[in-house]
Amino acid sequence: MSPRNPESPDSLYKRIYAAVRRIPTGRVSTYGRIAKLAKAPGPRVVGYAMAALRDGSSVPWQRVVNHKGEISLRKAGDGQWRQRRLLEAEGVHFSLRGRIDLRAYGWPTPRKTPPNKA
DNA sequence: CCTGTGACGTCCC
DNA sequence: TGGGACGCCACAG
Helix, strand or coil: CCCCCCCCCCCHHHHHHHHHHCCCCCCEEEHHHHHHHCCCCCHHHHHHHHHCCCCCCCCCHHHEECCCCECCCCCCCCCHHHHHHHHHHCCCCECCCCEECHHHHECCCCCCCCCCCC
């Protein structure tokens, strides 16, 4: 196998994209979780893989946010807004601070942490 | 081959 | 609850 070769079926990026595709519509995951699921060496690599995506890649990249539940800023600049649009279209709710409640929309379900638990 | 950089996370204050 | 510092690694030049 050739993990260095992007064309390899079991390449790192392929695994990452596969993991992202598993995120259900209306739910979101984090770079860290995707990294684990895809057996990636680290979260940064996941971000790098996302940045390498093309439009119409069939990979729901918009469902990947950082561990704070916020849309990560990218170099390109544009896109964060588009990401938010796409997520809202899927029914994902953003707080006033522009954050997503991972306890409610996170995937896989991080914990059975009751949102209303005292 | 070596260096810089990035759509991040965790620890510590 | 918020902010700063360090760690980790693949990729491009």
